[in-house]
Amino acid sequence: MPVQACGILHHALMASPRFESYIQKKRELIDQTLDSLVPQPSQEPCVIHESMRYSVFAGGKRLRPILAVAAYEIAGGVAEAILPVACGLELIHTYSLIHDDLPCMDDDDMRRGQPTNHKVYGEGIAVLTGDALLTLAFECFLGRGQAGHSLLRDTLARLAGRVAAAAGSLGLVGGQVMDIAGFPRDRQLSTLETTCYLKTGRLIEVSLETGAVLAKANEATLRSLAGYGRSLGLAFQITDDILNVTGNSKALGKAVKSDASHQKVTFAELLGVEQAGVQAKACIAKAKESLAPLGEKAWFLKELADFVLERQS
Amino acid sequence: MPVQACGILHHALMASPRFESYIQKKRELIDQTLDSLVPQPSQEPCVIHESMRYSVFAGGKRLRPILAVAAYEIAGGVAEAILPVACGLELIHTYSLIHDDLPCMDDDDMRRGQPTNHKVYGEGIAVLTGDALLTLAFECFLGRGQAGHSLLRDTLARLAGRVAAAAGSLGLVGGQVMDIAGFPRDRQLSTLETTCYLKTGRLIEVSLETGAVLAKANEATLRSLAGYGRSLGLAFQITDDILNVTGNSKALGKAVKSDASHQKVTFAELLGVEQAGVQAKACIAKAKESLAPLGEKAWFLKELADFVLERQS
Numbered sequence: 001m002p003v004q005a006c007g008i009l010h011h012a013l014m015a016s017p018r019f020e021s022y023i024q025k026k027r028e029l030i031d032q033t034l035d036s037l038v039p040q041p042s043q044e045p046c047v048i049h050e051s052m053r054y055s056v057f058a059g060g061k062r063l064r065p066i067l068a069v070a071a072y073e074i075a076g077g078v079a080e081a082i083l084p085v086a087c088g089l090e091l092i093h094t095y096s097l098i099h100d101d102l103p104c105m106d107d108d109d110m111r112r113g114q115p116t117n118h119k120v121y122g123e124g125i126a127v128l129t130g131d132a133l134l135t136l137a138f139e140c141f142l143g144r145g146q147a148g149h150s151l152l153r154d155t156l157a158r159l160a161g162r163v164a165a166a167a168g169s170l171g172l173v174g175g176q177v178m179d180i181a182g183f184p185r186d187r188q189l190s191t192l193e194t195t196c197y198l199k200t201g202r203l204i205e206v207s208l209e210t211g212a213v214l215a216k217a218n219e220a221t222l223r224s225l226a227g228y229g230r231s232l233g234l235a236f237q238i239t240d241d242i243l244n245v246t247g248n249s250k251a252l253g254k255a256v257k258s259d260a261s262h263q264k265v266t267f268a269e270l271l272g273v274e275q276a277g278v279q280a281k282a283c284i285a286k287a288k289e290s291l292a293p294l295g296e297k298a299w300f301l302k303e304l305a306d307f308v309l310e311r312q313s
Numbered sequence: 314m315p316v317q318a319c320g321i322l323h324h325a326l327m328a329s330p331r332f333e334s335y336i337q338k339k340r341e342l343i344d345q346t347l348d349s350l351v352p353q354p355s356q357e358p359c360v361i362h363e364s365m366r367y368s369v370f371a372g373g374k375r376l377r378p379i380l381a382v383a384a385y386e387i388a389g390g391v392a393e394a395i396l397p398v399a400c401g402l403e404l405i406h407t408y409s410l411i412h413d414d415l416p417c418m419d420d421d422d423m424r425r426g427q428p429t430n431h432k433v434y435g436e437g438i439a440v441l442t443g444d445a446l447l448t449l450a451f452e453c454f455l456g457r458g459q460a461g462h463s464l465l466r467d468t469l470a471r472l473a474g475r476v477a478a479a480a481g482s483l484g485l486v487g488g489q490v491m492d493i494a495g496f497p498r499d500r501q502l503s504t505l506e507t508t509c510y511l512k513t514g515r516l517i518e519v520s521l522e523t524g525a526v527l528a529k530a531n532e533a534t535l536r537s538l539a540g541y542g543r544s545l546g547l548a549f550q551i552t553d554d555i556l557n558v559t560g561n562s563k564a565l566g567k568a569v570k571s572d573a574s575h576q577k578v579t580f581a582e583l584l585g586v587e588q589a590g591v592q593a594k595a596c597i598a599k600a601k602e603s604l605a606p607l608g609e610k611a612w613f614l615k616e617l618a619d620f621v622l623e624r625q626s
Binding site for chain 2 (some may be wrong): 049095099104105123124136142143152153154158168174180
């Protein structure tokens with residue numbers, strides 16, 4: 001089955017069969033777990049659960065939970081135990097997209113080929129849906145869906161505190177503030193890199209840390225995985241910017257050139273598409289270099305890095 | 314010093330000196346702790362930290378953290394250790410007010426005598442400020458500000474999971490959904506009571522549970538305190554509805570009769586002001602009855618219940 005059909009990364013390269021099979025299996029596990037974690041739409045108040053499920057099951061790539069599961073396995077863990085926590089990371093990502101798409105922020109009508117949450121449920125419910133998903137993420141970090149699993153509450157608490165720091169005003173939310181407040185408009189590459197690290201990189205980095213911390217990895221392994229996450233996150237944002245200029249809206253599932261219409265400073269605009277591509281390649285090389293000490297165990301993350309570079313959506 | 318000056322509850326009754334002194338001391342401790350927990354406005358991105366502090370230090374009554382501290386002391390704890398966690402409850406309350414006030418929800422311009430957050434910082438930053446405060450609350454539950462304290466991470470994780478459940482789509486957020494989706498419009502008292510329990514009661518109940526759980530109270534004490542919280546929360550909401558009809562906007566710090574203009578179904582409107590008052594009194598009696606097994610140790614919570622009934626703001 002071509003990777004397109006697996007839905008994680010549409011790309012020009014051919015994926016190895018073991019890569020395709022790994023992604024497909026993990027994605028199934030993640031979707032099953034998400035289905036069990038997010039309340040059913042039959043539960044009152046129905047509209048919020050419908051709306052939560054609308055956005056959670058809108059065809060996301062599941063990049064963050066897959067990274068957490070992969071890091072966990074590399075560090076010696078058995079995937080099933082980490083699934084609810086890994087899904088919490090996806091819920092945080094989904095909440096941030098719903099709020100970012102609101103008319104008072106990026107004002108986007110389409111996301112992953114479907115109308116954005118507020119277009120379907122209205123702005124009030126969209127704000128509350130984001131709030132509910134963020135809160136549910138912490139339930140997942142702190143024991144929801146953990147029955148029968150072996151993760152210690154003590155370790156979960158340590159991890160959840162780390163994710164909260166990465167998601168708050170000095171992380172994900174801070175990055176979005178810089179983005180809408182137009183901070184990168186000083187047109188300094190360093191400011192743009194900080195914005196992008198906070199907005200995208202930190203949650204990707206902490207997804208890898210999640211796997212490492214929960215598997216009780218040693219310091220060196222934690223450093224390797226976190227370093228990979230930081231570089232991968234930056235590469236991911238740069239390719240996003242490039243796709244926003246060169247991509248086609250059907251593959252992307254959202255409008256292209258929306259950055260320019262929002263007058264956003266992007267890597268593609270600041271460096272030019274070609275030089276941005278060079279930069280993305282350098283990040284990917286650095287990401288793979290971070291994995292070197294882990295050897296063959298890290299094969300999946302290495303292959304994934306190549307696909308981030310080649311992705312079309 | 315009259316209780317007015319202490320700022321927790323403006324009322325017609327005279328408070329006992331020990332009550333006034335207790336509230337004033339705890340409030341100072343809570344404000345100091347909040348000041349250390351919320352990042353300074355000098356930290357980038359400055360605007361979000363300014364905005365977070367604007368709403369956190371806008372003269373809130375600190376009811377939820379005071380309830381947590383009081384329950385903790387009743388169950389044998391020493392106040393200082395619980396302060397960061399208690400402040401996390403206030404941050405959740407503050408985030409929920411900022412989002413509730415948004416134009417896409419209740420569309421309120423004034424809160425506690427000051428312009429609402431979105432009136433000062435704009436809607437985008439207001440949404441993100443709420444998001445950041447909710448996230449910061451979980452940092453507080455999970456270790457922020459805990460250096461040198463004796464609370465076990467294991468207990469904190471258990472507690473934070475409980476608060477998350479009370480704050481999410483089956484709690485606080487669910488109540489707000491019912492409120493804006495007009496659920497109580499079936500004009501059933503039971504629907505209104507459910508809405509109000511989810512929207513206000515559960516966080517008040519869990520504030521008392523927070524103190525009890527962290528002090529490792531036995532089941533009977535936990536039940537007494539949680540029962541008190543449930544009844545107090547309902548009384549609080551009923552008096553809120555009454556004040557919205559009979560209060561003056563100066564004491565309230567927000568527009569009166571806003572419920573009627575939003576066509577909200579309230580206790581005052583459904584039962585009439587007089588009958589709603591009878592109902593509030595019955596809730597307060599029930600709240601105090603819940604405390605009976607705790608004896609004199611619970612003096613503060615008993616006095617507090619009386620003031621909820623008599624409050625003017």
